[in-house]
Amino acid sequence: MRWIKHICLALTATVMVVSCAPESDNYEVKRYLCNFEGSYWDSLVDTNPNGDNLLNGSIPTAWYDESSDLMGEVTQPFDGYWEGIALSNHCSKDCKNDGTYDKQLVAYVDAPYSGKNFIICNNFLGNPATLRFKSKSSFIESMMVANTTYSRNVTANGYRTAEEALGSDKSIWIEARGYINGSEEVQATTKFFLYENGKPSFEGWKKWYMTSMCKVDRVEFSIEWNGEGYNQYPAYFALDDIMVVRQELR
Helix, strand or coil: CHHHHHHHHHHHHHHHHHHHHHHHCCEEEEEEEECCCCHHHHCCCCCCCCCCCCCCCCCCCCEEECCCCEEECEECCCCCCCEEEEEECEECCCCCCCCCCCCCCEECCCCCCCCCCEEEEECCCCCCEEEEECCCCEEEEEEEEECEHHHHHHHHHCECCECCCCCCCCCEEEEEEEECCCCCCCCEEEEEEEEECCEECCCCCEEEECCCCCCECEEEEEEEECCCCCCCCCCEEEEEEEEEEEEEEC
């Protein structure tokens, strides 16, 4: 009787594949790279590594990439402070001198991953930095991640709100939460470690594969840690080359 059961299951699977094939043949997988390059993006980069000229000024700081359909913005919950996702081209490997609170837009890398621009995400005041799709739900396949000089300096040396370096038993990571159809219910989560056991998890740029994330309308990023109470380490990180995947009619 067991062999009869296996034959029935195989026939059922075959029927399902055949029945789905005609519909799937009408679609193809397309990839769209958002790499923040071009004159439009250049105009959104603040010449000041603290963002005083744009982020804390009157020029709109929302941005939109037509190809990938991704959009983001900078918010100002308090006077003189910013949160959200800002454009940058500031890089340095000197976290001691370029890792102060007034250089929040500096990535701890030799250069952008590609081209000359990237984005800095910040949720230091508790509100998540958010990537949204303007018109159609899509998959985010991967993105490149780097630390910032401000984050590296504070975790290594202690500074301002964090008087001591990150403890050897402490880790800090990005948590990404996916939402769809305007719902406030989290559909999927994935995490990416910036620091593990008191040390940086990587140097330079590292690819974050987000294959566990479902098709979403928006992704919210927050910085978490395994310590007690409020995370007093800067909640900043850099992103570049975001790969978006969609199934589209041929």
